[in-house]
Amino acid sequence: MIVALLHRLKKLPRAVHGWSVMMKPQVVFVLGGPGAGKGTQCARIVANYSYTHLSAGDLLRAERSRSGSEFGQLIDSYIKEGKIVPVEITINLLKKAMEETMKADEKKFRFLIDGFPRNQDNLQGWNTVMDGKADVKFVLFFDCGNEVCIDRCLERGKSSGRTDDNRESLEKRIQTYLQSTRPIIVQYEKQGKVCTIDASRSVDEVFADVKNILDKES
Ligand code: ADP
Ligand code: C5P
Ligand code: MG
Numbered sequence: 001m002i003v004a005l006l007h008r009l010k011k012l013p014r015a016v017h018g019w020s021v022m023m024k025p026q027v028v029f030v031l032g033g034p035g036a037g038k039g040t041q042c043a044r045i046v047a048n049y050s051y052t053h054l055s056a057g058d059l060l061r062a063e064r065s066r067s068g069s070e071f072g073q074l075i076d077s078y079i080k081e082g083k084i085v086p087v088e089i090t091i092n093l094l095k096k097a098m099e100e101t102m103k104a105d106e107k108k109f110r111f112l113i114d115g116f117p118r119n120q121d122n123l124q125g126w127n128t129v130m131d132g133k134a135d136v137k138f139v140l141f142f143d144c145g146n147e148v149c150i151d152r153c154l155e156r157g158k159s160s161g162r163t164d165d166n167r168e169s170l171e172k173r174i175q176t177y178l179q180s181t182r183p184i185i186v187q188y189e190k191q192g193k194v195c196t197i198d199a200s201r202s203v204d205e206v207f208a209d210v211k212n213i214l215d216k217e218s
Contacts, residue, residue, distance in 0.1 A: 022102050023109035025134040030114040031185055032142030034164075034173045035152035036199045037206060038114045041142065044207045045112060049214055052101050052108050056116040059093040060085055080163050082172030084118050084180060087125025095129060112140075119180035123187075138217055139188045140210070142199035146174050 028051070030038045042053040057079075064075040071089050078085045094113065101108050111134075117123040150170050157165030164173060188194045195213045199206050 022106050025098055025102065026110045027134050027136045028110075028112050029116065029136060029139045029188075030112050030142070031118075031139055031181060032199055033144055033146065033149040033177045033181075034170065035149040035156065036142035036144040037152070037203065038142055040203055041140075041199075041206060041210055042112045042114050044203075045210060045214065048211070049110075050107070051110045051112045053112045053114060054094060054097050054101075055114040056090055056094060056118070057114075059097060060090060063089070063093055076163070080169055082164060082169050082174075082176050084122065084176060087121045090116065090122065091125040091129045098134070117184055118176075119184065123184055136193070139185065139194045140213065141185055141194050141196045142206070143196050144199040146178075148200050149174065 030042060032038050039053075039055060039058075042051075042055070045051050046053050060075050060079065063069050064072050064079070066072070069075075071085075075085055075089070094116065098111060101111075117126055150167070153165045153170055153173075154167065156162070163169070185194060195217070197206060197209045197213070
């Protein structure tokens with residue numbers, strides 16, 4: 001009887017689904033123009049701090065290549081055009097990735113969400129689906145001039161195989177960034193939630209600033 005009870009107690013946390021028995025996810029949004037170095041810096045952060053990196057762009061590219069995905073073609077055309085995919089798709093991918101990460105290891109509740117929210121639709125989708133379920137601690141904003149961003153992406157395009165690392169797509173991506181993403185950063189700035197980093201410098205110099213911020217904020 002006691003053994004059976006102990007057995008049940010031990011099993012209980014695993015049997016409860018959802019996030020209710022886990023730590024509330026702690027989120028840092030990572031924003032900046034295309035090629036600003038978001039992915040590069042997130043990789044550095046993961047190597048030095050206990051964060052899980054989720055790139056909205058990477059998740060969309062994976063969904064695009066998933067056989068049987070009903071969204072493959074839509075995602076493909078949005079990415080080439082530098083447009084922002086409807087949030088219903090992106091938020092589900094992010095939520096699922098967060099849930100899977102936390103289910104696999106309950107200590108992994110700190111997330112760097114890279115390339116999101118990129119427009120008002122993204123932000124609304126986050127607020128609708130994630131409000132109260134995760135805490136947005138702050139926004140890391142990698143600030144970088146458009147020319148530097150374009151040059152870095154063209155250089156990356158020599159080996160990335162990405163359909164959007166070409167001049168035509170990049171011009172559209174920069175427009176989307178200026179028209180749709182910058183206003184989101186401004187909104188967070190008004191809430192005092194943005195840590196801005198000059199991302200035009202070397203990877204090491206940028207990361208030194210990132211470390212200062214994370215050591216203070218985390
Ligand atoms: P993002 O995720 O913001 O699009 P990436 O991290 O993929 O940007 O970086 C874009 C390209 O620029 C990559 O080829 C990367 O190696 C390079 N890169 C990243 N940070 C720097 C930097 N500080 N200086 C020079 N090149 C960089
Ligand atoms: O961040 P990354 O450069 O990987 O994004 C590539 C593309 O993925 C974007 O230009 C956009 O078409 C799509 N994307 C999106 N919504 C996001 C993030 C990326 O539609 N939140
Ligand atoms: Mg990236």
